[in-house]
Amino acid sequence: MKIPSISRRKFLMTSGLLVFWAAIPVHVKAAGEKVRNLFVKPKKVLPLKMKVNGQNYDLNLDTRTTVLDMLRENLDLTGSKKGCDHGQCGACTVHIDGERVLSCLTLACTAQQKEITTIEGLANGENLHPMQKAFIECDGFQCGYCTPGQIMSAVACVKEGHTGSVEEIKEFMSGNLCRCGAYNGIVESIQKVAG
Numbered sequence: 001m002k003i004p005s006i007s008r009r010k011f012l013m014t015s016g017l018l019v020f021w022a023a024i025p026v027h028v029k030a031a032g033e034k035v036r037n038l039f040v041k042p043k044k045v046l047p048l049k050m051k052v053n054g055q056n057y058d059l060n061l062d063t064r065t066t067v068l069d070m071l072r073e074n075l076d077l078t079g080s081k082k083g084c085d086h087g088q089c090g091a092c093t094v095h096i097d098g099e100r101v102l103s104c105l106t107l108a109c110t111a112q113q114k115e116i117t118t119i120e121g122l123a124n125g126e127n128l129h130p131m132q133k134a135f136i137e138c139d140g141f142q143c144g145y146c147t148p149g150q151i152m153s154a155v156a157c158v159k160e161g162h163t164g165s166v167e168e169i170k171e172f173m174s175g176n177l178c179r180c181g182a183y184n185g186i187v188e189s190i191q192k193v194a195g
């Protein structure tokens, strides 16, 4: 087994920093801590109740937690993907009270008492949702990273009635990016489900 080595330079830098930190008087460190507390607000925890994929949850979350992080980190629902984390790729799309939203831009506290559906909640047990089946049949994905978000948006697109033409489908799916370029299959899947 290869034992990881640490360079002489890194060793000297690290030990130098430790010696420096130990040499700072205690009252200076305490003053630094006070200044830090002035600017860094302590976290606030909120009790939240919501339904996710038909199951009720009671959670205590930092007010800054996004729906995406709550799903992935707290509920272990990792189907919704973190692509850009900036509202630009659509990989994190979920439904809240039936409307599609970008979960990376939505604070969990705004989903209080609401109903969230993720890709994990779309199938009915072993039976895939028609849009999931259509994606498989029409080759709507390649690497699959964007697929959960694409499918959640596609389901909403059909429900919203924006499937009149290929152009309309493209327009209303434009917030969901696919780096593999599976767009033709995605449009075909939507047309298939829209009928």
Ligand code: FES
Residues within 6 Å of the ligand: 081, 082, 083, 084, 085, 086, 087, 088, 089, 090, 091, 092, 093, 102, 103, 104, 105
């Ligand atoms: S991860 Fe939310 S839009 Fe990209």
Ligand code: FES
Residues within 6 Å of the ligand: 140, 141, 142, 143, 144, 145, 146, 147, 177, 178, 179, 180, 181, 182
């Ligand atoms: S299938 Fe790879 S990103 Fe869309």
